Amino acid sequence: MKTSSKLALVVGLAAGYVLGARAGRERYDQIAAGAKSVWNSGPVQKQVDNVQGLTGKYVPKAVESSFRGLGKLVSGLVSKILGSGSKSSASKNRASKAPEAPAGTVPNPA
Incomplete structure (x- = not known):
């Protein structure tokens, strides 16, 4: 792309931004006012009240069911990872005992 083309593109983008920013706020306010009037209509x-009633009725049940599952x-x-509790007492004692530190290192404080 030529330097003059790049310059024309930058100038065009800047002009579009400036002109759009001036008209943009007014148009945004118009759209926002229209959306607010629709939202506040009877x-x-x-329908908002209907949806709120349904969510108040069914969402707690769905959340409770999800947490139960x-x-x-x-x-x-956890039971698969830990096993079914059929470990012998020797293996349980080994599992609860802290490992020994290798020779030539600082002893394990646990």
Whole structure:
């Protein structure tokens, strides 16, 4: 791309930005006012109330059910990872004992 083409592009973008910024705020305010009037209209607010009622009724049940299912999943995973509790007492004692430090290192404080 030639330098003159780049310069023309930059000048065009700058002019578009300046002109758009001047008209942009007024147009934004018009759109925002229109959206606010639609949002506050009777039919829309009636549907908002309906949705709020449904979410108040069903969302807590769905969340509770999801957490219950998640709890079962985690419980199952933990029991698979840890085993079914059939470890011998010797292996349990080994698991709870802190490992010894290798020779020539600082002793393990645990």
